[in-house]
Amino acid sequence: MTSLLSTALVAHRKRGNAHFAAGKYDEALSEYAKAMQATTDPAGTAVCQVNRALCYVRKGEWTQALGDAEAALAVEPANVKAVYVKALAMAELKRYDDAIAAFKQGNEWD
Secondary structure (H helix, E strand, C coil), X not given: CHHHHHHHHHHHHHHHHHHHHCCCHHHHHHHHHHHHHCCCCHHHHHHHHHHXXXXXXXXXXXXXXXXXXXXXXXXXXXXXHHHHHHHHHHHHCCCHHHXXXXXXXXXXXX
């Protein structure tokens, strides 16, 4: 059963990545959500949350981007891409002090 879930996760994530590359962010969001439903692995979920956050960034939906970035960071605190999205979303939400702190955190790891 685990291999089927992993296969489904990978398949949905790949479709999501293709939609993202084509600029079809709503379709990508749907595929990433399906990928997250197809696994119980927190790391697999975190990858999809970061990808979803990037879709929300492209759509200018900063609150959703921040939520997914923070959810991914709860599982993988050193995920640089998630920290970048978090900082970017905070800046767009005019939470400048929080954004600066997040950018500094990400810069320390890079």
